[in-house]
Amino acid sequence: xxxxxxxxxxxxxxxxxxxxxxxxxxxxxxxxxxxxxxxxxxxxxxxxxxxxxxxxxxxxxxxxxxxxxxxxxxxxxxxxxxxxxxxxxxxxxxxxxxxxxxxxxxxxxxxxxxxxxxxxxxxxxxxxxxxxxxxxxxxxxxxxxxxxxxxxxxxxxxxxxxxxxxxxxxxxxxxxxxxxxxxxxxxxxxxxxxxxxxxxxxxxxxxxxxxxxxxxxxxxxxxxxxxxxxxxxxxxxxxxxxxxxxxxxxxxxxxxxxxxxxxxxxxxxxxxxxxxxxxxxxxxxxxxxxxxxxxxxxxxxxxxxxxxxxxxxxxxxxxxxxxxxxxxxxxxxxxxxxxxxxxxxxxxxxxxxxxxxxxxxxxxxxxxxxxxxxxxxxxxxxxxxxxxxxxxxxxxxxxxxxxxxxxxxxxxxxxxxxxxxxxxxxx
Ligand code: FES
Ligand code: FE
Numbered sequence: 001x002x003x004x005x006x007x008x009x010x011x012x013x014x015x016x017x018x019x020x021x022x023x024x025x026x027x028x029x030x031x032x033x034x035x036x037x038x039x040x041x042x043x044x045x046x047x048x049x050x051x052x053x054x055x056x057x058x059x060x061x062x063x064x065x066x067x068x069x070x071x072x073x074x075x076x077x078x079x080x081x082x083x084x085x086x087x088x089x090x091x092x093x094x095x096x097x098x099x100x101x102x103x104x105x106x107x108x109x110x111x112x113x114x115x116x117x118x119x120x121x122x123x124x125x126x127x128x129x130x131x132x133x134x135x136x137x138x139x140x141x142x143x144x145x146x147x148x149x150x151x152x153x154x155x156x157x158x159x160x161x162x163x164x165x166x167x168x169x170x171x172x173x174x175x176x177x178x179x180x181x182x183x184x185x186x187x188x189x190x191x192x193x194x195x196x197x198x199x200x201x202x203x204x205x206x207x208x209x210x211x212x213x214x215x216x217x218x219x220x221x222x223x224x225x226x227x228x229x230x231x232x233x234x235x236x237x238x239x240x241x242x243x244x245x246x247x248x249x250x251x252x253x254x255x256x257x258x259x260x261x262x263x264x265x266x267x268x269x270x271x272x273x274x275x276x277x278x279x280x281x282x283x284x285x286x287x288x289x290x291x292x293x294x295x296x297x298x299x300x301x302x303x304x305x306x307x308x309x310x311x312x313x314x315x316x317x318x319x320x321x322x323x324x325x326x327x328x329x330x331x332x333x334x335x336x337x338x339x340x341x342x343x344x345x346x347x348x349x350x351x352x353x354x355x356x357x358x359x360x361x362x363x364x365x366x367x368x369x370x371x372x373x374x375x376x377x378x379x380x381x382x383x384x385x386x387x388x389x390x391x392x393x394x395x396x397x398x399x400x401x402x403x404x405x406x407x408x409x410x411x412x413x414x415x416x417x418x419x420x421x422x423x424x425x426x427x
Contacts, residue, residue: 005403006375007396007412012382014396018370021194021363026406027315033405034294035060039141039148039161041296041309042066044325045074046145046181047093052110055093058311058319060151064137065089069110070097074142076149077112077134088134099134108134144173145180165243168290172300174275175268176327182307183339187322189348191357193364195295195312198320199398201356202297202308203246203289205234205390206380211359215351235387238397238414242293246394261303261337291394293401298325304341316364322346385416 004026006015020026040059043066047055054067056079063079065088081088086103089096098115100107107116112134117123137149141158143166148158159166173180191198201207209216234246287301299306305325310318324342326335344350378399381391393414400411 002403002407002409004406005399007400009412009415011379012415013377013379014382014392014399015375015377015379016399017374018367018376019374020402021196021367022315022370024315027312029406030312030402031061034402035312036151037155037405038294039139039150039158040294041292041307042076042147042149044145044180044182044307044323045142045147046179047323048074049181050095052095052097053093054089054096054099054110056087056089056091059149061312062151063087064149065099065134066147067110069112071111073111074140074147075110075112075136076140076147077136080135081106082114082132082134106132112136144169161241162292163241163243164239165241165245165290165292168239168245168288169298171272171276172290172298172305174272175305176330177271178328180305180325181328183324183326185324187342187347188320189353189357190313190317190319191361192316193318193357193360194315195310195318196398196402197360197363198310198318198356199291199295199297200378200395201360202299203236203244203291203394204392205236205246205248206392207356207359208234208390211355212352214355215345218351234390236381236391236394238393240397242398242401243291244394244397245288245290248287261334264331264334265303291398293398299346301341304338304346306342306346382415 004017004020006013008014042057042059042064043055045068047053048066048068051068051070051072054065057064057066059076065077065079067075067077069075077088079087079089081101081103083101083104083106086101088099088101088108090102096110098107098109105116105118106114109115114129114132117129120127137151138153139150139155141148143158143162146169150158155161162169234248236244236246238244287299290298290300292298295310295312297306297308297310299308306322307325308320308322310320313319322342324338326338330338345352347353378392378395381388381393382396384391396414403409404411
């Protein structure tokens with residue numbers, strides 16, 4: 001038993017200590033033991049389509065530059081001048097053949113080499129320009145256009161790291177005949193709450209009906225029906241490695257589709273089934289939210305594909321960015337429906353996000369009393385032998401991995417059989 005997690009098989013009960021959400025020491029350990037060992041998402045290759053295109057991001061607390069160099073290779077650099085530290089790129093995006101530091105004008109090409117220094121004879125003949133190029137994270141790799149870096153020189157390669165989550169990324173990517181691209185523009189917002197609260201919320205089917213009651217009532221008033229428990233009915237999976245997902249059952253939640261979009265949705269589902277076989281456990285039930293440990297979420301409603309990251313800034317402050325991922329060359333009306341969904345459901349002022357942020361900030365305020373009320377409970381479904389709607393198994397998977405990295409303790413497996421499909425007696 002660690003200080004942070006109690007995985008008790010006798011009850012059975014799973015509890016997480018609330019210091020994990022408020023303690024600056026835990027926050028510092030997370031940076032060192034999680035964000036510096038994991039593969040962390042930077043961006044999508046389609047965001048830098050042309051030579052010398054760049055984007056700036058914050059990844060694992062560091063400012064970085066995602067860039068496509070003159071030979072079309074995608075690279076990631078630390079966004080810090082090797083001279084005396086200035087942010088080299090200060091815009092969100094741009095296209096520059098040379099990146100020139102505004103402080104003293106050292107100038108680099110997009111493959112990171114130092115190309116010019118003003119008055120460079122003042123440095124003498126032994127000054128080593130070759131080793132004053134831009135710094136890179138120790139490892140960079142991409143999977144199906146998703147670019148990740150690792151600040152650890154050693155560890156599993158990206159494919160191994162993604163493990164079973166890789167298959168779900170494949171299913172998402174195979175929806176598009178001509179590939180996927182990220183649209184220009186993003187939603188950016190922040191919350192006064194710990195980053196892990198939004199990880200939990202991103203694959204929490206349990207909260208949907210109660211937190212988003214306003215949305216459900218609005219849909220019902222508009223004549224939309226929800227089968228069973230409606231948007232609260234979801235099946236969670238622990239994919240190992242801290243990754244997990246929920247799949248919704250019944251109609252895709254988010255904004256309802258019109259007839260044309262629904263027909264397209266059905267076509268996409270049929271196409272993915274063709275590629276991946278009729279493994280209905282892993283094909284669509286109406287939507288899926290995939291969490292890739294530690295802080296990437298890919299939301300897949302077919303009618304809207306969203307990539308979201310949560311960047312921890314402080315124990316009680318998180319910056320969130322979402323991008324819309326779209327099939328290249330799709331019909332204009334589908335693109336319109338997708339953008340409507342992205343804005344009016346998932347946007348910072350949409351139907352879902354403000355409710356979630358309110359709930360999570362409320363949790364954070366509640367954690368102020370963590371000395372008197374130290375444990376949160378994440379036990380839903382531990383007693384079931386078969387999958388139940390809105391179980392919390394996927395969150396337990398995340399926390400077991402989190403706890404393993406922080407404390408070195410080997411995690412116990414989930415006590416009951418992990419099902420591979422919705423069973424007929426979903427509870
Ligand atoms: Fe960049 Fe001096 S800090 S050139
Ligand atoms: Fe929500």
